[in-house]
Amino acid sequence: MSQVVIHNKIVYLSGQIDGSAEDITGQTQNVLAKVDQYLAEAGTDKSKLLTSTIWLQDITRDFGAMNEVWNAWIDPKNKPVRATTEASLASPKYLVEIQVTASLE
Incomplete structure (x- = not known):
């Protein structure tokens, strides 16, 4: 992969x-830091996001806190389309998974 x-x-x-943090806030911050890193390595950044899909282990419990971190991170002038849903993730320790697509231009 x-x-x-x-x-x-x-x-x-x-x-x-990223399962290193025990709560949704920490995991979301860690995952978004990884997203920043990979985007930079590819030659782009979050201001060029086109789409995002977010999977939460427990959407009822964690949506609000995840969304606070997301809103603080996202470029307010260039918000991508986004879908957020609940899903069983690869391990119970994972609370959030985020996938993005961005432009190089």
Whole structure:
């Protein structure tokens, strides 16, 4: 599995997870830091996001806190389309997974 694929000036990031924090706030911050890192390595940044998909282990419990972190992180002038849903993730320790697509231009 690739973490990043670039095709026709579009950057595709696979679903990013991080189980090192025990709460949704910490995990979301850690995952978004990974997203920033991969976007930078690909030659773009969050201001060029096109789409995002977010999976939460428990959407009822964690949506508000995740969304606070997301809103603080996202470029307010360039918000991507986003879908957020509840899903069983690869391990119970993972509370959030985030996938994004961004432009290189």
